[in-house]
Structures are given as structure tokens and as C-alpha cells.
Amino acid sequence: MYAAPGVKTSPDFPIPETMKAWVLGNAGELKPAKKPVPVPKRAEVLVRIDAVAICATDLEIIDHGVPAMIQGGLPFNKNFTPGHEYMGTVVALGPGVDEYRIGQRVTVEIHAGCGQCKRCREGMYTSCHNYGLNYGDVDKGHRANGFTTDGGFCEYQVNNINTLVAIPDAMSDEEATLVVTAGTAMYGLTELGGLVAGESVVVTGPGPIGLLGVAVAKALGAQPVILTGTRDNRLKIGRELGADHVVNVRNEDAVEAVRRLNGGKGVDYVLECSGAPNAVNEAIRMVNRGGKVCLAAFPHQETPVDVAHIVRNNIYLYGIRGEGKSATHRAEAFMSQKRFDATKIHTHTFALDDLPTAIRYAKDRVDDAIKVVVKAPGVTAHRVAAE
Ligand SMILES: [Zn+2]
């Protein structure tokens, strides 16, 4: 039986001692494994994972290791379980936890900072100064599940209560996995300007964060919202999520198109989600003088940037990492009020046992896959049984 001192459980949610988990072997290799079900400590709960979405960053980690960091180095052959965009049901409470109850449905954000460094104290826990320093005999209390600690490609995971977001019954498991993606877009817009009512926004790159960036910007009252990209099917989804204009950069110059659509002066904010080689130089020409550019994508190579143009035009550049400043809670608020339909980017669902197929769909964009979700077997049965 699963039991640990000070940990509360319930007979309604029996917990096994071991669970199925996928672990990273060599680069590109995910292997099925059995692991002990982890035990929550102070300020932590155990989440039964009901659904987990695959993110481009997971594909990056599985093939190249970074940005995951385990025991101070690459995550290969360390019994590490990736996966970070998951949701589920609270099934055990660590000592002293009364903020959540057993049986409550939650979605998670990724980063629990250490809570004691300068950035954590400022709410910038995704930039925790103790990132990844929780191995060996050091325990800084930092977790980033799926990056520096075990993640969601398994049946159960431990989460700090600060990484939990309660979700309403009406929100499906699949939609709930998208809250952190919308939260990342929300954090980018928070850093740019907070409320953007009546201001103009360009989102470059219609990946999941870009598409939900369009939705969040529109929900915040931005006008107009312009989306640029190369694939018409994704631009169409962008329109459905609130883009006033879409620009296929294969057909026209992105900078000229943005300026034409916005009276020649450029827009107030650019949310750069493409990671394209010339994206920064284009973004600083799409934005107006004194405007702000948020960089949310990881480009693969170093690229020269026209710094003089940035200085002459008093342009502000912000890099963001993940979903800081509780932006995930604000994104969830929009989603539970049905201000936009994030499920438009969910395209496929597989069982947890079929994770390698799910990953292939996400990676090769099989059948126009955008967000591929993996679900635990018997989740629905569990929930019905508990009610
Ligand atoms: Zn992600």
C-alpha cells in the first residue's frame, strides 16, 4: 500500500506503490519503465495524471536534452521522465496542505521556483536563480517538472501547490492541458504591457503559443491583432481564435504587410513565437517607435540583430521563459469564461501506452497535428467511480 508519514490519502482514490512511466534513454529514445509512485512533501500534492499534451520543447528535450537539466547535466540515461503540460486529479496531500482537496481536478504550470531567491520573491519564478539546483545533497526546493525534475509522461507526479490551477468541471481534460500554453502567451503579454485594450499586436508564428497568443491578446482587448505565418491551415485557426488579419509570409513581405494593415506606423507590441532566423529584425521593424517586442521562441542558431535600429527607435525587447507571474491563473480565467476556445488547437489524442506514436504525430505534424494529447487509460472510469 502507498503510505507515507504525514501524507493524506483517501479510499476513493487508491494509489498503487508503483506506476507506469516513460523514461529517456539515449537521445531520441523513450523507454517504458516502472517507477515508485512519488511522495509529496510539505506544500506539495500528488497528482494522478489524467492527460498530458506534447510540446515542441518535449521533442527538443527527447532529441537534444536541453533545456532539461538533470543532476547538473544532460538528461539522458538518468531514469528521467519528461512531459510538462499535464492535468489531473489531486489524490494525496503532503503534510500541512489544505489549499486543495483530494478528488479536485487541476492543471499545472511547470515552474515551482525555490521561493527564496530574488527572482522568485519578485514573482519571476521561471527565472529562479536556483534553477536545477536540487540534486545531490543540495535541495533548493526548485522544481520544473519535465525539465529539472520528473514530469508527466507517467501516471502520477508530485507538484508544489503553487504550480496548481483549479479547473471547473465543464473544462475537458484535453482543454485543461492547454492552460499552461495560454499562460505562457499571457505572461508574454503581461511583460509587454499588461492590459492591451485598444493597442495593436502582431503575433509571429502560428504554433500553439502563437495561436493562443492571438486568443489571449484579443481577449485582453487588443485591436487589431495580426498573425503572420507560413501555413494557411494554421492561419485559418488563428482567425477563428480572434486574429483580425492574417499574413502568409510566403506570399507577401511580413513587415510591409503589417505596416500597410496598421496605417504605416507599425504596431505597439510584437509577440515573437516563430524562432525564425530573421524574426527579431523583422519584429523590430513591425513595431512602432517606443514599441515592445517579446521573444517567446527559442531560435536554433545565433543571428545578427540590428541594434542601432532598436536604440534609435527606443524599442524594448523582452525575453520570456515559460509562464511566470501567475499568468496561468489569468489564462485559466479566460478559458473558464469561454472567452476563447483553446481546443481549436487540439488535434489528436492517444493512450499513454502509445506515447511514441503520439510523439511521431507531433514531430512530423502527421495529419496536420498541432497539439497532441496523451491520456491515461481508464481515467473516465476512475472519475465516474469516484462520483
Ligand atoms: Zn511546453
Ligand SMILES: [Zn+2]
Ligand atoms: Zn528561486
